[in-house]
Amino acid sequence: MTKTTCLHCLQAVTVTCLCILSGCDYGRFKDQPSLRPYEIAFPDMPAEVIPITGGLQMLIETDRKGMQNPISYSEESVRQGAVKYGYYCIMCHGANADGNGTVGQSFSPLPTNLKEPAVQNQSDGELFYKITFGFNRHPPLAQTVAATGRWDIINFLRSLRKERSSLDSKRAGN
Numbered sequence: 001m002t003k004t005t006c007l008h009c010l011q012a013v014t015v016t017c018l019c020i021l022s023g024c025d026y027g028r029f030k031d032q033p034s035l036r037p038y039e040i041a042f043p044d045m046p047a048e049v050i051p052i053t054g055g056l057q058m059l060i061e062t063d064r065k066g067m068q069n070p071i072s073y074s075e076e077s078v079r080q081g082a083v084k085y086g087y088y089c090i091m092c093h094g095a096n097a098d099g100n101g102t103v104g105q106s107f108s109p110l111p112t113n114l115k116e117p118a119v120q121n122q123s124d125g126e127l128f129y130k131i132t133f134g135f136n137r138h139p140p141l142a143q144t145v146a147a148t149g150r151w152d153i154i155n156f157l158r159s160l161r162k163e164r165s166s167l168d169s170k171r172a173g174n
Helices: 003-021 026-031 055-060 075-088 124-133 147-173
Strands: none
Touching (some): 055 124, 075 147
């Protein structure tokens, strides 16, 4: 054997011994609990624990046009709706609810102007359904905004209709 071959063999043996002595036992990695999260069997679920009626399923099966807003239209509800609109809607629909929000500008088509008759002429139930489950590019907000918050937002949107009609009547008078 040549000196270099002997030197290489000695280096390989040295590295192997160092790995063994330093505790590099790569075989133990597969024994980690994180690699076997479901080894323990889950207990059996008692019958009828998971509801199959009520909740969002009930809303899906409801007549949207006939659904009534359970939150009465009031200044407090409109104020709460404006706060929630500021949290969840303003980024896309804009501060004036005209579809010119900062994030919404990157969408094609642009977000809807919420003051337009196409939105304002929909029933409260239709708006609630669309906010809840989403449509087109609008995200579903059922898991993000509580039901009472969604109804408050609808009351806020209705206040925009009243603002628009008062502006239109002022313009017609001038």
